[in-house]
Structures are given as C-alpha cells and as structure tokens.
Amino acid sequence: MKPGFNFFSTTTGIIATGLVFGVLAVLLQQSGNPGNMGICVVCFNRDIAGALGLHRAAVVQYLRPEILGMVLGAFGAALAFGEYKPRGGSAPITRFLLGAIAGIGALVFLGCPWRVILRLAGGDAFALFGLAGLIFGVGIGTVFFRKGFSLGRSQSQGKVSGLILPGIMLALTALYLADPQIAGEAKSGVLFYSLKGPGAQHAPFIFSICAGLAVGFLAQRSRFCTMGALRDVLLFKQWHLALGFLAMLAAALVLNLFFGAFHPGFENQPVAQPDNLWNFLGMTTAGLAFALAGGCPGRQLFMAGEGDNDAAVFALGLLVGTAMAHNFGMASSPASVGPHGIAATLAGLGICLCIGFFNCKRGA
Amino acid sequence: MSTTIDTRGFSCPQPVLMFLNAVKADDHGPFCVLVDNDASLENVSRAARNRGFSVETSAEADGVTRLDISKQ
Numbered sequence: 001m002k003p004g005f006n007f008f009s010t011t012t013g014i015i016a017t018g019l020v021f022g023v024l025a026v027l028l029q030q031s032g033n034p035g036n037m038g039i040c041v042v043c044f045n046r047d048i049a050g051a052l053g054l055h056r057a058a059v060v061q062y063l064r065p066e067i068l069g070m071v072l073g074a075f076g077a078a079l080a081f082g083e084y085k086p087r088g089g090s091a092p093i094t095r096f097l098l099g100a101i102a103g104i105g106a107l108v109f110l111g112c113p114w115r116v117i118l119r120l121a122g123g124d125a126f127a128l129f130g131l132a133g134l135i136f137g138v139g140i141g142t143v144f145f146r147k148g149f150s151l152g153r154s155q156s157q158g159k160v161s162g163l164i165l166p167g168i169m170l171a172l173t174a175l176y177l178a179d180p181q182i183a184g185e186a187k188s189g190v191l192f193y194s195l196k197g198p199g200a201q202h203a204p205f206i207f208s209i210c211a212g213l214a215v216g217f218l219a220q221r222s223r224f225c226t227m228g229a230l231r232d233v234l235l236f237k238q239w240h241l242a243l244g245f246l247a248m249l250a251a252a253l254v255l256n257l258f259f260g261a262f263h264p265g266f267e268n269q270p271v272a273q274p275d276n277l278w279n280f281l282g283m284t285t286a287g288l289a290f291a292l293a294g295g296c297p298g299r300q301l302f303m304a305g306e307g308d309n310d311a312a313v314f315a316l317g318l319l320v321g322t323a324m325a326h327n328f329g330m331a332s333s334p335a336s337v338g339p340h341g342i343a344a345t346l347a348g349l350g351i352c353l354c355i356g357f358f359n360c361k362r363g364a
Numbered sequence: 365m366s367t368t369i370d371t372r373g374f375s376c377p378q379p380v381l382m383f384l385n386a387v388k389a390d391d392h393g394p395f396c397v398l399v400d401n402d403a404s405l406e407n408v409s410r411a412a413r414n415r416g417f418s419v420e421t422s423a424e425a426d427g428v429t430r431l432d433i434s435k436q
Contacts, residue, residue: 009406083402085427090373145377153373156426223403228376235377236384240410294375303375 006081008221011243017222018244022251024211025118028066030259031203035270036122038252039066039215040115041297042106042286043271045315046322046331047199048172051191054323057331058186059197063176065205068169069212070298071315074305075166076213077220086162088309091151094355095293095310099317100324101348102289102297107322107331108282108341109133110271113226113296116283117245119272121252123264126272126279133280135230137287142235144292144356151292151359154310162307165315176205198271219302227287227296273332278341282332285348292356366394371404372428379404380411383433387415394434398424405429 007013025038037043043060050061078084106112109130111119116134119127141149179189186195194200202208218224222244229245232238256262266274273279290296293314295303300318303311325331330344338344369386371379379399386395395412399405409419412433420432 006402006406081402085401087373145381150374150378154375155373223406231377236380236411238380238411238414294377308375 006221008218009223011240014222014224014240014244015247017218017224018247019251020218021215021224022117022121022248022253023255024215025114025248026121026252026255026259026261028203028208028211029118029261031207032201033203033208034198034201036119036124037111037115037198037271038118039211040111040118041067041070041301042103042112042318042322043110043115043198045103045297045319046107046326049319049323050199050326051193053190053192054319055326056192057326059194060199060326061192061194062199062202063172063191064202065173065176065209066212066215067301068173068176069209069214070216070219070301071166071169071305072173073213073216074220074302075216077217078306081221083220084162084307086157086159086307086309087154088157088161090154090310091359092310092313094151094359095314096317096320097351098289098293098355099300099314100321101352102286102293103318103321104325104330104344105282105285105289105348106297107325108337108345109279109286110273110332112286112298113290114298117226117249118252119269121249121256121262122269123256123262124269124272125264125266126269126274126276129276129279130283133283134287135234136280137284137289138227138230138291139234140284140288140353141291141356142231144360145235147360149292149356149360151294154308157307157309161309164309165304165312173209216302216305219298220305223299225296225299227290228299230287231291271334273334273336275337278332278337278345281345281349282341285345285352288349288352288356292352366396366432366434369395369397371408372398372400374404375401376404376407380407383408383411392435393417394432397431397433398428399431400426400428405431
C-alpha cells in the first residue's frame with residue numbers, strides 16, 4: 001500500500017460523491033425506477049432474489065443492474081488504485097446472520113438507509129420515523145463499540161477468494177443479457193420478471209448498470225457509508241461521512257423540487273407502509289445490524305468489491321434475508337406490516353443485542 | 365518511546381477507537397499505528413489531525429502502513 005493523495009477522501013471529495021449519488025438516484029427515478037427508490041440496496045437485493053426465484057412475490061422480481069454495477073465498479077476502483085486485497089475470516093457466519101436480519105428489518109420499513117435519504121428527499125414523512133429508528137439502532141451499536149465490541153481480526157486470503165462476489169455479479173450481468181425481459185412475459189429463460197408493481201418499474205439497463213458502476217467506483221474511493229455517517233458522529237463527533245449523507249439528501253431534494261417530484265406528507269407516498277412504530281423499530285433492527293457488521297448495505301457491497309470476503313458473506317446474507325422476508329410474510333406491503341413482520345423485527349433485534357453483548361471485550 | 369497500536373485486520377471504526385483509547389490513556393503520545401487498508405489509514409490520520417497531532421506515514425512490508433503520530 002502506498003500512502004498517496006486520494007481526492008475523494010477529502011471533505012470536498014465526500015461532498016462531491018454525495019451530490020453525484022443524489023443526482024444519479026433521482027435521474028434513475030425519472031428514468032423508470034420506482035418512486036423514491038432510485039437506489040435502494042435492500043429493495044434491489046430483494047428484487048434480485050425475486051428474479052432468481054428465491055422468493056415468488058410477483059411484484060418484486062427484477063435483476064437490478066445497479067447492484068451488479070456497484071460491486072463491479074468498486075472492484076474496478078480497488079484494482080486501479082491498488083486496494084484490491086482479499087481478506088476474511090472475521091466471524092463470517094455472524095455476518096451472514098447480520099446481513100439477513102438487516103434485510104428483514106429494512107423490509108419492515110421498506111428501504112435501506114439509502115432509501116431513507118431518497119424517501120426524505122421525496123417528502124415522505126414516514127421516512128422520518130425510519131431515520132429516527134436508524135439513528136437509534138446505530139446508537140445502540142456505538143454503545144457496544146464503546147464496550148469493546150469486535151467481530152475479530154480478518155486475515156489475508158488467497159487472491160482468487162476476492163473474485164467470487166464480483167464474479168457472481170458478472171455472471172448475473174451475463175444472465176441478464178442472455179435472458180432479457182420480454183414484454184408481457186413473467187419469465188425469460190431462467191429469470192423472473194414482474195409485470196406490475198415496483199419490480200416492473202426500472203430505468204433502461206444501460207443507464208442502470210452505468211449508474212451502478214459510477215456509484216461503486218466513487219464509493220470505493222470516498223468510503224461513502226450511510227451507516228458510518230451516523231455512527232462516526234455519535235461515536236467520535238466526526239462529521240466527514242455525514243457530509244456525504246447530507247450532500248446526497250440535498251442533491252436529491254433539489255432535483256426532486258426541480259422535477260416537481262417533492263410531495264411532502266403522509267399521503268400517497270410510493271412504496272411506504274403506514275405503521276410508524278414498526279417503521280421506527282424495523283430500522284432500529286436494521287441499523288443495529290449494519291453497525292455491528294461495520295457498514296451500510298452499500299458499503300458492504302463496495303468492500304466486497306475490494307476483496308473483503310466477510311462483506312461478501314454479509315451481502316449474501318442480505319440476499320437470503322430479503323428472500324425469506326417475502327417467503328415468510330415478514331416484509332411489509334404498502335397497506336401494512338406483514339403478518340410476521342413484528343415478530344421478525346423483535347427477534348432480529350434480540351439476536352443483534354445478543355451478538356453485540358457476546359462480542360464485547362473491554363480494551364479489544 | 366512511542367506506544368504501538370496494531371490495527372491490522374480491523375476495519376473502521378475499530379482502528380480509530382483503538383487510537384482514541386490510547387490518546388485517552390496518554391494525550392501526548394507519540395503513537396505508532398499500523399494499518400493495513402487505506403480507509404483505516406485515512407480515518408486514523410483524520411482523527412489524529414483533528415486532535416492536533418501531526419501524522420507521518422511510511423510504507424512497510426506486506427501492504428502495511430506505519431503512522432507516526434505525535435503532538436506538534
């Protein structure tokens with residue numbers, strides 16, 4: 001590793017990154033992605049799970065190219081700047097579980113922290129409760145960090161191990177191109193597609209994948225993390241990442257105002273559920289899981305692109321969690337919380353508290 | 365004699381927390397922090413500079429960077 005100047009790690013760099021993400025997200029919405037869902041790492045993993053048939057909720061099936069691009073963009077940036085370093089072995093099964101719980105909790109709220117930003121920028125008042133829950137969950141995580149919480153050191157791994165998740169993403173991109181959507185058909189080759197609902201709403205492939213690649217590249221360079229943004233403020237009053245978070249919010253808000261897509265209030269918000277207690281607690285559970293795993297779902301994808309096997313395991317846990325959320329009635333619908341959403345949120349929170357408690361070691 | 369803080373194998377926030385805990389015990393240093401990824405390098409350097417320390421980096425073997433952190 002050569003210590004060199006990295007523009008994106010400066011204050012200007014992280015703000016520029018946040019602004020670009022806000023703009024890209026709103027442009028993706030304007031080009032066809034669902035409302036306030038230009039980029040949502042959890043929702044898009046849920047859609048990918050649907051496209052692959054891991055769950056069969058007909059309205060959320062689409063192999064989102066943004067996610068594929070985010071991993072591959074980060075992989076490219078890591079290779080280009082000498083930061084591709086396969087590492088792993090820091091509590092992989094715990095991270096898998098945290099990924100699954102994060103996905104389930106976020107689908108009770110209906111969005112990851114990226115979508116909290118975009119829902120706020122669209123005027124969705126329910127997202128205020130999601131944001132509060134996220135801050136609370138990350139706050140609980142910082143208490144564990146102060147008590148010496150750690151999932152242990154990672155070790156260097158073989159060069160090939162870091163290629164596995166980018167390789168899967170590349171293979172999925174090839175699959176998307178081999179089995180493209182056929183108008184009016186719910187299946188093309190092995191892939192499932194939605195005929196209605198959020199899964200049927202998407203920007204053109206080329207824009208989605210390019211936006212994903214750009215996001216992955218910039219996020220790898222800038223270390224953009226929506227969970228870290230809150231954690232660093234709460235843990236050591238460091239506002240660096242928070243400036244990226246706020247810049248993304250500001251850019252998306254301004255662009256939504258420009259497009260007339262800012263609709264403040266509780267009425268007619270796209271892909272939002274009305275029970276605010278569970279909006280809050282769903283994101284508390286997800287926020288705590290992200291904090292204990294050391295990154296928001298986006299950051300996990302970017303670290304996986306750098307060769308971090310543990311982050312890749314978290315990402316696969318997230319994919320499985322989002323599939324289970326729909327298979328077992330834990331995900332919310334726009335009408336209400338799912339039949340098992342409350343139990344899942346509380347169980348997930350309990351499991352995260354145990355993971356936090358049992359991995360604390362003073363002075364670690 | 366500087367206090368050595370080995371953060372290899374950890375990703376943030378641990379390296380920054382380990383550094384801040386060391387500062388709590390001895391607010392003048394100097395400290396020698398070993399990091400093995402660029403994100404930790406940037407984060408520890410930022411935390412140190414924000415607290416009035418100067419930071420010098422030098423590359424070591426196996427992708428490790430050594431940060432020599434002291435009060436100016």
